[in-house]
Amino acid sequence: MKRSIIFFVLIALLLSACSSSTAAPAAAEAAAIDAPVTTLRVAQQFGLGYAALTIADELNLFEKYLPGLQVEWLQLGSGGAINEAFIAGEVDVAVMGIPPFLIGWDKGIPWRVASGMCVMPLSLQTYKDNINSLADFGPDDKIAYPAPGSIQHILLSMAAERQLGSPTALDDIGVAMAHPDAAAALMNQKDISGHFTSPPYNFQELSQAGIHTVVDGTEAFGTEFTFLVAVASEELYENNPQAYSAFVMGIAEASDYINQHPQEAAAILAPSFGLDEETTLKYLTWPGMNYVTTPLGLMGFSDFMQNAGYIEKVPETVSEIAFPNVVAAIGQQSGTSGELETLQFRPE
Template sequence: MKHGKKVIAVMLILIMTLSLAACGGGDETADGKTKLTIAHQYGIAYAPLEVMKQQKLIEKHYDGVEVEWSTLNSGSAINEGFLSGDIDVGAMGVGPAVTGVTSGVPYKICSNMSAQPHKIMTNNPNIKSLKDITDEKIALVNIGSIQHILLAMAAKEQLGDAHALDENIAAMAHPDGMSSLISGSVDCHLTTSPYVFKEAEEDGITEVEALESVWPSGNSFIVAVASTDLQENNPELYDAVVAALAEAIDYINNNTAEAAEMLCEAEDVDAATMEKWLTDKDCVYSTETKGVMDMANFMAEEGFLENEGPKDFSDLAFDNVKGN
């Protein structure tokens, strides 16, 4: 059984064993406020959420809400949080979002968030392309992650087999993958911003040309998902989340210097460096998805989905979402 199917099999067991009790922002805090839990991962791809948090934009659009923020290591961990009823809104890569919806996790995409540069970085000067990789380890965030899907897309194009490099994967959170690449404990790291920017500054670290042709610049990387319970049973709070995210994205795009000042501390860089990252041509913040169905179709064709793939974009996203 391929790695992708193993992940889905575990998820299906979780679906059968975990409570699917509603999580949708309906729980009240001790002081009578509505509690909303939002989960995300690491990196500047999630910058709009930091803006939302610091500027209290959800609170601006919805009176009486208490927002709890949680940082997790992977999209699969966020999926488990939705299954257990602990998360109302999440942000993750397109791949895990498609996996979640088609496996029965009770959410849909509520907005796009960002496109970001993805690169395979290496400390081995002999690795120029995927054809040069034999038994070398490739660190990426998780089996079934969008990075895994991108590696599979490139492997299908260049090696003729989407799963040719599955056994080379070493699952690590982005920061750990970067440390392992720099220390030499792994040969390659498939990662995104800001780690690709940081790794490019290191002596002896170069890029393996592999991904641009299979996932063009501007295609969606991170999407926001919301529980179906939240959307159906508290539509005003759902709309507030969507509006707050759109406002945060607009702020980053139109007040980039100020946003850089806000975001630089989390990545331990100065504001000028953060602004340079935010204005990179491949770093795009938008509410409109791009390429989601392309990835979903690839996942269905190459055995990453245990169940049938989506027939239409509406199977994956709520009606307010624009894109494909």
């Protein structure tokens, strides 16, 4: 009897420990709100789409708008991993594809789009001469993309819906692989027959003789679309508008810098990509590359992803998923929709 009393006392202690430890972070959060943070934690991945971040960092463009701002970088391997870091409260701002952002938004992560990053050619490559459309992929072929729910996976689903009648038609031959691994595998004609990827990996693949594009992102989506968006937490926007604005302005200035001065940008970016300056310049000025901060295709992605069952809800207006600076850049024309509003959707 005595022993069981001790047992229940221990259980009670355990329970109270759980509840007190849950109360502690809440108190810490409250304290953090009072003192404005001058640290901005930015999550990014690897590729040409993130070039504006590197330029802004190298040229101190964030600090230009908020002196003393400390930027902490977090390099992650996929939008899914960024979602997890955001939920864990380790990130204020993240740059990612529109689909993983929408998955997070659908599940209630409090964040919105703070800026577009770039429009770029994404594409599916193969080395097999007999594959010219999606229908030519057999059950033993494998198509690599970085992760389920990534923009590459969603674009492949869009193309599959167009060409094969079902968005999930190719899910059985899809395989998740990191960009560099999959690019190496494709160029060595090993394991995979297709790779849906983004710059610089598709540029590298296409530079090798014998590799050709099966379908590109614009064909799949139906029109131009934004590849990456910068996403900020509601908390940052509410509690630290200065840091938020410095980030948005830094991205805008860096994007303009790359478009206006590709030569200088290539010199800055080359070491971080492990490429020489000439190749970097070639990639930066590849047809279709555009560092543009007004996002395109936000609603097109969410409509498709809801129809295909990847997310449950869709935003009624862009303002549900984007901050006012972005909504204003798109505009809201009285009467019929303006051009930029129409470009948020896929063409009929």
